[in-house]
Amino acid sequence: xxxxxxxxxxxxxxxxxxxxxxxxxxxxxxxxxxxxxxxxxxxxxxxxxxxxxxxxxxxxxxxxxxxxxxxxxxxxxxxxxxxxxxxxxxxxxxxxxxxxxxxxxxxxxxxxxxxxxxxxxxxxxxxxxxxxxxxxxxxxxxxxxxxxxxxxxxxxxxxxxxxxxxxxxxxxxxxxxxxxxxxxxxxxxxxxxxxxxxxxxxxxxxxxxxxxxxxxxxx
Amino acid sequence: xxxxxxxxxxxxxxxxxxxxxxxxxxxxxxxxxxxxxxxxxxxxxxxxxxxxxxxxxxxxxxxxxxxxxxxxxxxxxxxxxxxxxxxxxxxxxxxxxxxxxxxxxxxxxxxxxxxxxxxxxxxxxxxxxxxxxxxxxxxxxxxxxxxxxxxxxxxxxxxxxxxxxxxxxxxxxxxxxxxxxxxxxxxxxxxxxxxxxxxxxxxxxxxxxxxxxxxxxxxxxxxxxxxxxxx
Numbered sequence: 001x002x003x004x005x006x007x008x009x010x011x012x013x014x015x016x017x018x019x020x021x022x023x024x025x026x027x028x029x030x031x032x033x034x035x036x037x038x039x040x041x042x043x044x045x046x047x048x049x050x051x052x053x054x055x056x057x058x059x060x061x062x063x064x065x066x067x068x069x070x071x072x073x074x075x076x077x078x079x080x081x082x083x084x085x086x087x088x089x090x091x092x093x094x095x096x097x098x099x100x101x102x103x104x105x106x107x108x109x110x111x112x113x114x115x116x117x118x119x120x121x122x123x124x125x126x127x128x129x130x131x132x133x134x135x136x137x138x139x140x141x142x143x144x145x146x147x148x149x150x151x152x153x154x155x156x157x158x159x160x161x162x163x164x165x166x167x168x169x170x171x172x173x174x175x176x177x178x179x180x181x182x183x184x185x186x187x188x189x190x191x192x193x194x195x196x197x198x199x200x201x202x203x204x205x206x207x208x209x210x211x212x213x214x215x216x217x218x219x
Numbered sequence: 220x221x222x223x224x225x226x227x228x229x230x231x232x233x234x235x236x237x238x239x240x241x242x243x244x245x246x247x248x249x250x251x252x253x254x255x256x257x258x259x260x261x262x263x264x265x266x267x268x269x270x271x272x273x274x275x276x277x278x279x280x281x282x283x284x285x286x287x288x289x290x291x292x293x294x295x296x297x298x299x300x301x302x303x304x305x306x307x308x309x310x311x312x313x314x315x316x317x318x319x320x321x322x323x324x325x326x327x328x329x330x331x332x333x334x335x336x337x338x339x340x341x342x343x344x345x346x347x348x349x350x351x352x353x354x355x356x357x358x359x360x361x362x363x364x365x366x367x368x369x370x371x372x373x374x375x376x377x378x379x380x381x382x383x384x385x386x387x388x389x390x391x392x393x394x395x396x397x398x399x400x401x402x403x404x405x406x407x408x409x410x411x412x413x414x415x416x417x418x419x420x421x422x423x424x425x426x427x428x429x430x431x432x433x434x435x436x437x438x439x440x441x442x443x444x445x446x447x448x449x450x
Contacts, residue, residue, distance in 0.1 A: 055393070056323060056324075059393050073249065073394075073445055074391045074392040074393065075250070076247070076250050080250070080277075080301075080445075080446040091393065093327075093395055093396065093398065093399040093427070094273075094323070094324075094326075094397045094400055095328055095399075097324075098324030098327055098328065099324075099328075101324065102342070102343065102344065126349075131312070133299055133311055133318075135298045135299050135300040135301075136298065136320055136321075136350065137297050137298040137322075137323050138322070138323040139322075140322040140324075140344050140345045140350065141322050141324030141344045144344055145343075171349045172347055172348045172349070174347070
């Protein structure tokens with residue numbers, strides 16, 4: 001395997017990024033998609049993938065967002081958006097829902113992030129700003145619970161700094177929990193062996209290495 | 220324990236809740252929120268409450284209304300900040316309410332532990348994060364865990380879909396959320412439901428919360444409110 005450098009095109013847009021994540025979700029897996037951008041991944045799963053979506057507010061077999069007269073206020077996703085139920089769905093209470101994660105039954109979760117460290121540490125719940133109201137939701141439980149934790153985010157912050165960092169400066173969500181980071185500019189494996197660039201989009205490996213503060217390895 | 224009492228009004232159902240009580244409030248956002256019981260509690264007047272709930276209120280309904288009425292001293296929840304949590308945000312920023320943030324799964328499991336007679340439990344969630352600071356840590360089979368204590372309520376206010384006259388409860392879709400856990404974890408459990416049926420009507424295989432946990436039941440008109448700006 002070698003790093004695939006896609007320099008003949010720009011960075012991935014949001015839909016392309018969601019599609020790229022969806023491509024790596026094994027058929028038949030049980031998957032939790034975090035609030036926000038990761039929700040989009042569902043739109044790119046093949047109809048025959050057999051992937052079953054978990055929502056931490058107590059459901060397996062979640063379908064797409066409810067439209068018009070499908071809206072039922074008793075049926076929402078973790079972002080409180082009305083959703084639908086698919087054949088084979090099941091409901092359960094909150095303690096069961098999180099036991100499913102912690103107990104190692106959930107195959108994959110996809111989360112957004114503020115920062116990911118090269119060793120797989122995740123920061124995605126709190127900026128630590130004094131006036132920010134802390135809110136963690138299910139992020140810490142998901143981070144340590146799912147068998148495979150994928151992060152989906154833009155690679156660079158608004159100030160141009162890379163969000164894959166040597167060590168997180170924001171408060172941690174979980175320690176060493178992330179395995180892969182999918183970004184507009186590239187796909188990265190992270191963990192005890194450091195950061196390996198699997199793919200690049202719009203920038204070469206060398207250009208990425210220049211703009212990031214973590215050592216990068218070729219795949 | 221005595222059998223559940225089916226009451227005529229939400230106001231009777233919240234009788235006797237004392238100042239300073241810890242109140243477990245069901246619901247995730249507005250799904251499963253016991254609106255009528257909360258409104259009755261505002262009317263009843265208990266104050267200085269500690270509220271345990273997933274969120275800290277949406278818009279000005281339900282929990283947000285209780286907060287706005289100034290009855291809550293402390294909120295224990297996983298996700299206070301939302302698109303429409305302006306009542307809580309204002310109280311928090313002006314230092315008029317205490318907040319304890321708990322990871323959502325720990326919130327559920329700590330109440331489950333209280334309801335199941337578990338003294339405390341070791342949990343891998345939050346290890347190495349600020350939310351584990353000051354807590355006992357232990358390594359078991361090579362993995363690190365944090366000691367988490369039970370959360371017990373004086374009262375639980377929950378919403379279910381159907382009750383029978385004994386207090387057996389059935390929920391509906393994701394409005395189930397924290398209801399079954401909270402029903403086990405409080406001294407007095409009050410359920411508002413859309414329908415009360417005769418004993419023997421519910422399929423025993425389908426009962427989610429058995430009657431042993433439930434003290435008071437009141438039938439209310441269902442409401443269909445949505446979180447504004449949910450994403």
